[in-house]
Amino acid sequence: MESVHEQLKQWGELIITTDAGDTYEIHLGDTTFDVDKRLIKFTTPDAEYVIEGDSVESVKKHFSHEADE
Numbered sequence: 001m002e003s004v005h006e007q008l009k010q011w012g013e014l015i016i017t018t019d020a021g022d023t024y025e026i027h028l029g030d031t032t033f034d035v036d037k038r039l040i041k042f043t044t045p046d047a048e049y050v051i052e053g054d055s056v057e058s059v060k061k062h063f064s065h066e067a068d069e
Helices: 004-012
Strands: 013-018 023-026 031-034 037-041 050-053 056-061
Touching: 004 013, 004 056, 023 037, 023 050
Parallel strands: none
Antiparallel strands: 013 023, 013 056, 031 037, 037 050
16 A cells, blocks of 8 residues: 555556456545555545555556547
8 A cells, every 4th residue: 555655656647456446546636545454545526535545556647648529
């Protein structure tokens, strides 16, 4: 979890995948880390998410690109 937090602070935006196979795009501005409870919390237009911080299996850095039309 600490690695995800450090990478997010460095990069600003990440795509994470959990051990359940769920994939999320997280952003520095709306993601918080509760180290004591080992939780990652973030919001989307549809919901507020709370995931187990240690369930993150992969991290992908998201690069800039032209938006699809």
